[in-house]
Amino acid sequence: MDAQEEDRTERIIDRLGYPVVIGEDVIGALRTWFATTEKRRVVVLADAHPPVAQRAHAVCAALANLDAPVLVPLGEKRKHLSTVADVYDFLARKGVARDTLVLGIGGGVASDLFGFAAATYMRGVPYAHIATSLVAMVDAAIGGKTGVNLPYGKNLVGTFTDPQAVFCDLFALETLPYRHIREGLAEVVKAAIIEGGEFFEMLEELAPFSFVDWPWLRIVEAAVDLKSMIVCDDRLEHGDRALLNLGHTFGHALERASDYRITHGAGVALGLRAAGLLALRTGRFSKAEHFRVLALLALLGMPLRTTVPAQAIADAMFHDKKKRAGVLRFVLPRAIGDVDFGVRVSNKQLLATLSQLGREPEQPSSR
Numbered sequence: 052m053d054a055q056e057e058d059r060t061e062r063i064i065d066r067l068g069y070p071v072v073i074g075e076d077v078i079g080a081l082r083t084w085f086a087t088t089e090k091r092r093v094v095v096l097a098d099a100h101p102p103v104a105q106r107a108h109a110v111c112a113a114l115a116n117l118d119a120p121v122l123v124p125l126g127e128k129r130k131h132l133s134t135v136a137d138v139y140d141f142l143a144r145k146g147v148a149r150d151t152l153v154l155g156i157g158g159g160v161a162s163d164l165f166g167f168a169a170a171t172y173m174r175g176v177p178y179a180h181i182a183t184s185l186v187a188m189v190d191a192a193i194g195g196k197t198g199v200n201l202p203y204g205k206n207l208v209g210t211f212t213d214p215q216a217v218f219c220d221l222f223a224l225e226t227l228p229y230r231h232i233r234e235g236l237a238e239v240v241k242a243a244i245i246e247g248g249e250f251f252e253m254l255e256e257l258a259p260f261s262f263v264d265w266p267w268l269r270i271v272e273a274a275v276d277l278k279s280m281i282v283c284d285d286r287l288e289h290g291d292r293a294l295l296n297l298g299h300t301f302g303h304a305l306e307r308a309s310d311y312r313i314t315h316g317a318g319v320a321l322g323l324r325a326a327g328l329l330a331l332r333t334g335r336f337s338k339a340e341h342f343r344v345l346a347l348l349a350l351l352g353m354p355l356r357t358t359v360p361a362q363a364i365a366d367a368m369f370h371d372k373k374k375r376a377g378v379l380r381f382v383l384p385r386a387i388g389d390v391d392f393g394v395r396v397s398n399k400q401l402l403a404t405l406s407q408l409g410r411e412p413e414q415p416s417s418r
């Protein structure tokens with residue numbers, strides 16, 4: 052990478068038909084975007100979680116066209132239709148119409164839920180999102196998926212609706228506690244397994260260092276680049292977009308089976324181990340590559356073992372919306388940088404893999 056590349060403080064990826072702006076100066080980026088787009092009334096919704104609320108107030112105070120944000124308590128357990136109903140009430144009381152832009156601020160739950168409310172209120176009002184968490188920057192806010200959970204499973208209600216713009220707020224990222232960063236890292240590792248090559252090697256090199264020293268612009272850019280390339284070719288998930296679910300069929304089931312005590316990031320990390328184990332068991336992945344993934348996840352402090360019983364995970368999986376015609380299909384690696392989707396396995400192979408997930412991670416020397 053040359054010095055000019057190294058000095059960049061912002062990157063705009065516009066392959067998806069809307070800009071994804073990655074940088075620390077989200078206020079400057081919003082100002083530029085507002086100046087170059089149609090003048091509209093803007094209503095701001097933000098996650099009430101204190102660091103996000105604080106950031107949302109600072110952003111709104113700095114921009115003349117924005118009123119103070121409306122704060123909505125979120126979290127995975129509030130990602131359901133009654134929270135959406137609260138948002139609809141607010142939008143109606145504010146007289147929001149199709150000529151109003153709804154600007155959401157927050158992490159993955161915020162982009163899914165506010166995006167869903169905007170996509171369905173009055174059959175759709177324009178929406179833009181400021182992503183304040185790593186999960187939102189590298190996954191949830193990119194690609195137009197919106198939705199909420201039902202008691203039967205995660206993200207069972209939703210739409211594919213593109214936002215007008217996404218701003219990845221690296222300043223907010225740097226102010227978040229490490230545990231929030233770690234939450235998003237599983238999605239970054241997932242993207243790096245799909246992409247392979249330099250992306251995966253970069254994470255291996257960075258893993259021993261403190262997150263403070265990580266080049267977040269490059270990391271978020273690499274993940275958004277990969278996701279936007281995949282989504283660009285398959286917006287509605289008829290094919291390759293399913294690759295992005297690597298680790299997620301396991302992860303969502305673990306979240307649900309643990310009544311969301313296992314967070315999304317932890318579920319995906321465990322899901323990446325499980326996908327590697329199932330790929331090994333079905334003879335498509337090498338031990339050497341599996342250990343490379345495990346070593347990276349371990350260095351990043353990700354959970355690799357669960358106390359949730361194998362049968363409870365399997366039961367939750369059969370509720371997963373990715374179940375097709377009664378058959379679960381998996382996204383499994385062949386190698387780092389070569390991942391298959393739509394793979395069918397036997398229930399026996401699946402249960403044996405889930406049982407392994409309750410045991411200590413395998414070691415390179417183990418047989």
Ligand code: GLY
Binds near residue numbers: 190196292295296
């Ligand atoms: N989170 C996976 C996708 O957007 O397709």
